[in-house]
Every structure is written in C-alpha cells, then in structure tokens.
Amino acid sequence: MAHKRLVAVRIDNNLCVGSGTCVASHPAKFAFQPDGHAKYVAEVPDEAAAREAEELCPVSAISLVFEEEEEQ
C-alpha cells in the first residue's frame, strides 16, 4: 500500500506578504529571511505543523510536497 510522506515545505516568495503568521505559530519551523519573506527551517519536515501553517497563511503561500512510498 502506498503511503505519502512529507519531504519538503515550500514558500512562494511571490505570494508571501511577510505577515509572520507561520513564524508566530511555529517559530522552530519557520523564520524570516533578510528580505522579509518566511522560510521553512526545520531539518525534518513536521507534517502537523506544516499543515497548520499552510491553513493559517493568509495568502496561501505555503505548499507541502509529498513523496509516495511503499509500506514495508
């Protein structure tokens, strides 16, 4: 059976307005870059936190990238 695993969290800099919602809600996972856009900084993707930030982002700039893997 196929299982989806979160492999990356992307932030579209063309959409991000620097609201800081993702950084405020998950400061260990998101941080501001010098240009004012947010960046995902967690080494291991955290699906629950990423999904919550995706839902909270006011401009839908956050997207989650999944990879299908077979169950062992």
Ligand code: SF4
């Ligand atoms: S919540 Fe969205 S708009 Fe706000 S800083 Fe994060 S990515 Fe940018």
